[in-house]
Amino acid sequence: MNLEPEQASPLSQLEGWFRSPLGEEVARLESEAVQRLLANTFGYYLVQVGATDSFSEALASSRIRHRIQLPIEPSSVREPASIVGLPDQLPLASDSIDAALLPHTLDFANDPRMVLGEVERVLIPEGRVIVIGFNALSAWGLRRAVWRSKQRMPWCGRFFLAPRVEGWLGELGFDIEVREALVFCPPIDSLRGRRCARMERLGKRLWPMLGAVYVIRAVKRVVTLTPIKPARAKPSALLAGGAVRPTTRGTGHA
Template structure:
C-alpha cells in the first residue's frame, strides 16, 4: 500500500485517529486555535477541505453565513453541504470563497502546492486561508522516524514546518497574518493530563517553534493596476489583453 492509496486515503485514516484519546486531545487544542483565527472573518462562504467531522463545532461559531465541506469520501456525521472532489481540482468558481480551512490537508496530499494553488484561485481578494499542520521540527516529527510509528496515522503523512508552508503561500501572493505553534507535549498517550503541564508552559517560552502543530492564517493579496499616463509620442499603449473579470461587490473582510 502506498502513502496515497486511493482505497485507504490518508485523510480518512487521520479522521479515525482523531477519535482516539490522543487524537481527541489534539482536536481540542486545534479547535480552540481555529475558533480564534476565524472569529472576526466575515463573508458568505467558508470551505473546509479534508478532514470532515472534527472541526464542525469550531466552525459553527464563525460569522460566515454558509459552510461547505470538501472531502474525498462521504460521511454521515457532517451537518453541512458536502462535495466529493479531489483536493487539487476544486469544483468551485474562481474568486468565490471568503475563507478556507485546511486541517492537516497539506500533510496528507501528494501535491500540497497544487492544493494551495487551487485555494488561491477560488478565494476572493482579501480572502483568508487557515492551515493546520504537524511540525516536522518537533517531538511529533521525530516520532514519525521511529519504526513502529511509520505507516500509522498521523505519522503516515509528510510533516513539514511552518516556514515551508509560509514559503509556498508567499510564492502565491499571500501575506501571513498569524503563525502560532501549540502542543509541546510528547506525542504519547501517557503524556496527557497534568503530567504535560511543564511542556506546555515552558515550550512556548523557550522553544516557541518546536510545538507539534502549527497554525497559519494568511490573506490573499491582489496587486492593483496603476493607470499609466498617455504617451506623448502618439503611440497607443496596450495595457490589458483578453477579457477582464468583473470584481466582486460582496463585502467581506477581517477586523
C-alpha cells in the same frame, strides 16, 4: 460509490485517529486555535477541505454565513452542506470563497503546492486560508523519523516545517498574518492533563518552534493597478474664439 476500509485515503483515516485519546487532545487544541483565528474573519462562504467532524464547533462559532465541508470521499459526508472533491481539483468557481480551512490537508496530499494553488484560485482577493500541519521539527517529527512503522496514523503523513509552507504561500501571493505553535507534549497517551497543560504554556513561551502542530493564517493579496490620470487637453483641442469642441464624455451616450 464508497471506498472500502482498506482503500480509504489517509485523510479519511485521520478522521478516525482524531477520535483516539491522543487524537482528541490534538483536535481540541487545534479547534481552539481555529476558533481564535476565525473570530475576526467575515464573509459569505467558508470551505473546509479534508477532515470534517473535529472542527464543527469551531466553524459553527464563525461569523462567516455559509460553512461548507469538502470531504474527499462520499462515505465521510456527514453534514448537509457538504460537497465531495479532490484537494488539488476543487469543484468551486474561481474567486468565490471568503475563507478556507486545510486541517492537515497538506500532510496527506500528493502535491501540497498544487492544493495551495487551488485554494488561491477559489479565494476572493483578501480571502483567508488557515493551514494546520504537523511540524517536522518536534518530538512528533522525531518519532516519525525513527519509528519503523510509518503506515500508522498520523506518522504516515508528511511532516513539513512551517517556514517551508509559508514560502509556498508567499510564492502564490499570500501574506502571512499569524502563526501559532501547538502540542508540546510528546506523543504518549499517558502524558495528558495538568502536566501537558503546563508544557503547553512553557512551550509557547520558551520554544515555540518545537510545537508538534503549526497553524498558519494567510491572506490572499492581489496587486492592483494604479490608474493613470488623463492628460490635460492640448491647446489644439480648443476652437477659434475660445469655444470648446463638443464631447460625449460624461453624458451617458456612446
